[in-house]
Amino acid sequence: xxxxxxxxxxIDFVIDYARFDEQGFSSTEIFQDELVVVASAFHPRINxxxxxxxxxxxxxxxxxxxHGQRSFSEQAYRDLDCMPFYEGTSLSNVLxxxxxxxxxxxxxxWMVEHAANKEQLQILDFPFxxxxxxxxxxxxxxxxxxxxxxxxxxxxxxxxxxxxxxx
Numbered sequence: 001x002x003x004x005x006x007x008x009x010x011i012d013f014v015i016d017y018a019r020f021d022e023q024g025f026s027s028t029e030i031f032q033d034e035l036v037v038v039a040s041a042f043h044p045r046i047n048x049x050x051x052x053x054x055x056x057x058x059x060x061x062x063x064x065x066x067h068g069q070r071s072f073s074e075q076a077y078r079d080l081d082c083m084p085f086y087e088g089t090s091l092s093n094v095l096x097x098x099x100x101x102x103x104x105x106x107x108x109x110w111m112v113e114h115a116a117n118k119e120q121l122q123i124l125d126f127p128f129x130x131x132x133x134x135x136x137x138x139x140x141x142x143x144x145x146x147x148x149x150x151x152x153x154x155x156x157x158x159x160x161x162x163x164x165x166x167x
Contacts, residue, residue, distance in 0.1 A: 006140040012149060013139050013156065017072035017108060020138040027138040030160040033108040034131045035076050037124040040099050050104075052127040059085035061094045061103040072133055076106035079130065092116065108133055135160075 003022055005011040014020070019027045037055060039046045046054065063073035064087035085103055088094040091111055098105050099120030112123055125131075137156055143149040 003140075006138070007142070009140070009143060012143065012152065013137055015135060015137055015156075017075070017133055017135055019134075019136045024141050025138055026141055026144070027136045028157065029134045030137045030157055031135040033110050033133050033135060035072070035106050035126045035133055036109045036112060036131075037104060037126055038095065038098055038107055038112050039104045039122050039124065040101065041120055041122050043102060043104070043122065045102075046104065046122070046124070048122070048124070050124050050127060055104065055127055056080065056082050058082075058104045059102065061086040061088060061097050061101075061105045063087070063091060063094055063105075063107075064089055072108055073106075075130075075133060079128070080106075095121065 002011065002014055003020060003025065006014065007024065015030070017033070021027070037050050039050070046058070060077075060082050062077060062084040063071050065071070065074075086094075086097055088097060091107060092115065094105050095107070095112065095115045096117055097103060099117045106126065109123065112118065112121065115121065137153065137160070139149070139153065
């Protein structure tokens with residue numbers, strides 16, 4: 001589990017859409033993203049846009065909860081009453097299945113735009129108000145006095161800030 005690996009300093013940082021709220025961890029927001037609906041480019045019922053009702057009626061491919069680890073998928077599906085038809089262990093797996101089927105999913109725009117199979121996908125606006133999602137840099141507090149850790153954390157925050165400013 002990531003939190004254990006950070007606690008024992010096997011991993012220095014995690015960049016994720018989930019914030020580490022456990023005691024002994026620090027997290028800071030480093031970028032903003034938005035949730036989007038993803039469907040196959042050849043989906044028979046969805047072409048260019050999707051309404052809330054249409055989204056709820058479709059069959060969904062979702063990211064499964066891996067080893068108890070939270071993910072953006074929890075936030076994306078928190079208020080939606082739809083059952084997963086397929087659960088994958090990685091977003092690339094979920095996006096591959098969506099590209100080859102009539103299933104849809106909800107994912108962060110940046111990750112979909114950089115997917116290996118993005119030519120097989122259509123990216124649609126999320127038809128609800130809660131589309132904003134944040135990315136976090138997280139670490140265990142036991143490494144906060146380490147000069148190398150502080151330097152790398154500052155570099156990551158600066159680089160992410162520059163990338164956000166470019167967009």
